[in-house]
Amino acid sequence: MLGKTAGGLFWMFRYLERTENNARLLDAGFRIALTRSATAKSEWKSILTTAGSLEGYDGQHDDYESAKVVDFMLRDPANPSSVISTMKQARDNARLVRTALTREVWEATNESWMTLKQILSSPVNEQDLPDALATIRRLSAQVRGATEGTLLRNDGFNFIRLGTFVERADNTARILDVKYYLLLPSIAQVGSALDVMQWETILRSVSAQRAYRWLNGAEISPSNIAEFLILYQNMPRSLIFCSQKISDNLAKLEQDYGENHASCVAAKASIERLQKSTIDEIFDQGLHEFIEQFTMQNGQLATQIEQDYRFQG
Amino acid sequence: MIDFFDEMLTDNKSAHVGSVREPFSTYGGWLDNEDPARILQKSAQAEAFFRTTGITFNVYGEEDADERLIPFDVVPRIISASEWRRLSRGIEQRVRAINAFLHDIYHRQEILRAGRIPTELIANNAAFLPHMVGVNPPGGVYTHIVGTDIVRTGPDEFFVLEDNARTPSGVSYMLENRETMLQMFPELFSRIAVQQVSDYPTNLRRSLAASAPDACTGKPVVAVLTPGIHNSAYFEHSYLADQMGAELVEGHDLRVVDGRITMRTTQGYTPIDVIYRRVDDEYLDPMNFNPDSMLGVPGIMDVYRSGGITIANAPGTGIADDKALYSYMPDIVEFYTGERPLLNNVQTWRCSEPDQLQYVLDNLAELVVKEVHGSGGYGMLVGPAASKKEVEDFRAKLIDNAPNYIAQPTLALSTVPIFTKKGLSPRHVDLRPFVLVSPERIDITPGGLTRVAMTEGSLVVNSSQGGGTKDTWVLEE
Numbered sequence: 194m195l196g197k198t199a200g201g202l203f204w205m206f207r208y209l210e211r212t213e214n215n216a217r218l219l220d221a222g223f224r225i226a227l228t229r230s231a232t233a234k235s236e237w238k239s240i241l242t243t244a245g246s247l248e249g250y251d252g253q254h255d256d257y258e259s260a261k262v263v264d265f266m267l268r269d270p271a272n273p274s275s276v277i278s279t280m281k282q283a284r285d286n287a288r289l290v291r292t293a294l295t296r297e298v299w300e301a302t303n304e305s306w307m308t309l310k311q312i313l314s315s316p317v318n319e320q321d322l323p324d325a326l327a328t329i330r331r332l333s334a335q336v337r338g339a340t341e342g343t344l345l346r347n348d349g350f351n352f353i354r355l356g357t358f359v360e361r362a363d364n365t366a367r368i369l370d371v372k373y374y375l376l377l378p379s380i381a382q383v384g385s386a387l388d389v390m391q392w393e394t395i396l397r398s399v400s401a402q403r404a405y406r407w408l409n410g411a412e413i414s415p416s417n418i419a420e421f422l423i424l425y426q427n428m429p430r431s432l433i434f435c436s437q438k439i440s441d442n443l444a445k446l447e448q449d450y451g452e453n454h455a456s457c458v459a460a461k462a463s464i465e466r467l468q469k470s471t472i473d474e475i476f477d478q479g480l481h482e483f484i485e486q487f488t489m490q491n492g493q494l495a496t497q498i499e500q501d502y503r504f505q506g
Numbered sequence: 507m508i509d510f511f512d513e514m515l516t517d518n519k520s521a522h523v524g525s526v527r528e529p530f531s532t533y534g535g536w537l538d539n540e541d542p543a544r545i546l547q548k549s550a551q552a553e554a555f556f557r558t559t560g561i562t563f564n565v566y567g568e569e570d571a572d573e574r575l576i577p578f579d580v581v582p583r584i585i586s587a588s589e590w591r592r593l594s595r596g597i598e599q600r601v602r603a604i605n606a607f608l609h610d611i612y613h614r615q616e617i618l619r620a621g622r623i624p625t626e627l628i629a630n631n632a633a634f635l636p637h638m639v640g641v642n643p644p645g646g647v648y649t650h651i652v653g654t655d656i657v658r659t660g661p662d663e664f665f666v667l668e669d670n671a672r673t674p675s676g677v678s679y680m681l682e683n684r685e686t687m688l689q690m691f692p693e694l695f696s697r698i699a700v701q702q703v704s705d706y707p708t709n710l711r712r713s714l715a716a717s718a719p720d721a722c723t724g725k726p727v728v729a730v731l732t733p734g735i736h737n738s739a740y741f742e743h744s745y746l747a748d749q750m751g752a753e754l755v756e757g758h759d760l761r762v763v764d765g766r767i768t769m770r771t772t773q774g775y776t777p778i779d780v781i782y783r784r785v786d787d788e789y790l791d792p793m794n795f796n797p798d799s800m801l802g803v804p805g806i807m808d809v810y811r812s813g814g815i816t817i818a819n820a821p822g823t824g825i826a827d828d829k830a831l832y833s834y835m836p837d838i839v840e841f842y843t844g845e846r847p848l849l850n851n852v853q854t855w856r857c858s859e860p861d862q863l864q865y866v867l868d869n870l871a872e873l874v875v876k877e878v879h880g881s882g883g884y885g886m887l888v889g890p891a892a893s894k895k896e897v898e899d900f901r902a903k904l905i906d907n908a909p910n911y912i913a914q915p916t917l918a919l920s921t922v923p924i925f926t927k928k929g930l931s932p933r934h935v936d937l938r939p940f941v942l943v944s945p946e947r948i949d950i951t952p953g954g955l956t957r958v959a960m961t962e963g964s965l966v967v968n969s970s971q972g973g974g975t976k977d978t979w980v981l982e983e
Contacts, residue, residue, distance in 0.1 A: 196770045197759050288560070288735050291744040292754045296559075303560050348772060450773050502772040506758050 200504025205286035206356035362435035577974030596849030635822030645945035650818035707749035
């Protein structure tokens with residue numbers, strides 16, 4: 194497979210994942226905004242931070258009003274992380290790797306782009322926002338479904354999975370990074386209604402409120418949430434789950450190609466570290482430091498994959 | 507008003523089907539019994555189908571413009587088996603002559619010695635590539651893919667308008683138009699026996715592989731070289747690569763390693779045997795041609811000359827479809843095949859010759875004048891459709907640089923009806939059949955791309971100028 198094609202598949206699915214994640218973040222922010230609490234504005238700010246868009250936003254706007262934030266994150270072509278920008282990137286990469294996709298995957302991607310372009314051709318007002326966000330998630334699921342159902346399980350599929358899980362791990366880590374102060378044990382003692390709502394927002398932004406409740410019942414505690422998002426192996430957006438998938442796909446590539454690469458070594462080290470950790474140790478070391486380190490290593494791993502598999506000349 | 511020959515309707519003034527020419531008889535009967543609303547609805551479905559599939563093109567000069575659809579009309583253009591037999595024999599003869607001409611012109615130049623073509627026409631021609639002199643392309647094939655543009659003016663009058671011997675495009679539309687018609691109107695194909703076009707990608711791959719260089723050991727590795735996703739024909743490049751199971755590469759994926767062209771894969775650099783390039787000669791090799799080109803592969807011409815790679819089409823084939831040489835095509839066919847041309851040329855005045863230029867200037871408002879090196883319908887004058895001012899402006903350009911132009915009569919191009927809200931309405935068409943040349947054989951896909959001028963009365967069929975397409979049916983014998 195061409196290095197360029199491997200890179201195109203990797204980035205196509207990173208951008209698809211990013212599109213979906215940002216739609217989820219917006220959904221979570223919108224819920225908080227509806228409570229009219231004083232925290233709504235700071236919540237929008239932290240969502241912009243999570244999406245890596247705060248600086249760009251502050252350059253254009255003076256306050257964190259819902260409508261402005263929503264428009265910036267959904268439609269602003271000048272915002273490289275807006276849904277319209279990331280979907281365009283996903284689709285451009287799909288065109289680039291058209292020969293490595295099935296007709297179904299390409300058409301699902303192209304239709305996603307055409308539908309989003311249409312929905313986002315004018316500002317989305319409050320009453321239409323939930324529908325628009327649901328549509329984004331549905332379109333994303335269609336691409337994933339077509340990929341799962343029709344694509345050959347060759348090396349290209351491994352690069353797709355790598356792109357997906359590198360991006361997803363990054364997203365979950367960013368959510369934790371922005372919200373870590375809410376999860377510190379000292380706060381657990383307080384446990385006010387506001388805290389509970391904030392914790393719920395974290396879970397909502399990874400679409401995991403119900404999964405969490407099945408596991409933990411009605412008891413919402415910051416330490417349980419942190420453990421769930423970092424160390425719970427069956428949660429498809431947890432750091433350990435994503436790391437395991439990255440490591441598995443790199444191992445499969447090594448096996449198929451009969452070559453050893455630095456990226457696989459790094460991924461194995463990362464998953465082993467997580468497997469040995471407990472949530473108490475992580476809190477003892479400092480949650481913030483732990484997340485920072487994870488994010489940095491995840492980024493380095495992505496660069497290493499890019500080099501090992503010659504995405505660029 | 508000139509009377510045009512309509513290939514379907516014997517009475518082309520009426521919007522009703524009425525009586526139709528023989529190849530259209532079953533189709534006409536079917537159409538008569540169809541609800542026009544259903545046909546229009548199918549038409550809209552076809553457009554949605556094209557959009558979802560991404561069969562779009564980018565328009566040059568429109569920065570960041572949306573990708574556009576080429577309009578598609580649901581009425582097929584139907585050609586009888588005997589009409590096709592005649593056409594395909596003529597095309598094959600012409601393509602054979604073109605390959606013989608290219609070999610000769612880059613070797614002994616017998617045709618110049620024989621005085622059949624003026625020497626300066628070659629010597630001073632930018633399309634003649636000195637780098638190709640003495641080079642023997644693998645398998646002896648110069649033009650692996652040709653798209654011969656055919657126009658028709660009457661039941662038996664066919665003319666070759668252009669021999670596209672460089673990198674002819676449009677074949678993906680031929681294939682997708684058929685695919686669309688099969689989806690929209692499956693019942694028609696069970697009533698009418700239409701020759702298949704769907705094996706084109708397989709034939710293309712086989713044909714390219716058959717021209718692999720001696721350096722190739724084992725199964726030939728074929729790649730399509732594209733300028734990238736912003737090229738107007740990118741869809742076609744990716745489509746053909748996909749259909750052939752070939753790699754789709756850009757210049758920066760390739761480099762010369764140990765005298766071979768190799769591509770950067772996830773496991774390092776691996777050799778390619780055949781490149782179907784959709785990049786013009788000029789941009790192919792920054793070391794040998796345009797040094798600013800980012801699209802090509804530095805050193806590919808040296809690898810080519812030493813037999814390490816097949817380039818399809820070969821560099822320098824442009825000399826065969828150069829408009830300055832077009833008027834000599836009948837001589838070229840005769841010289842190399844020893845036969846009379848089966849297909850006619852369109853009468854052509856060479857503005858480089860003073861008496862012919864005078865005729866052109868005297869009759870400018872009646873003629874079509876083209877730039878010798880132009881393409882895509884740009885930079886041409888269609889006399890009868892131009893305003894007085896446009897004609898006079900063109901006259902100035904023509905006098906200023908006469909050798910740069912040729913002129914042809916305004917042809918009464920045949921029409922085939924399109925389906926409009928008001929029913930059938932005739933539109934002018936041309937035809938581009940696609941020809942594959944391998945060392946052993948010449949394959950012509952039955953049919954080709956019918957381009958149609960969607961505007962009533964217009965004679966310009968180019969997609970860059972608002973032209974559309976139709977599916978082309980050649981009936982079984």
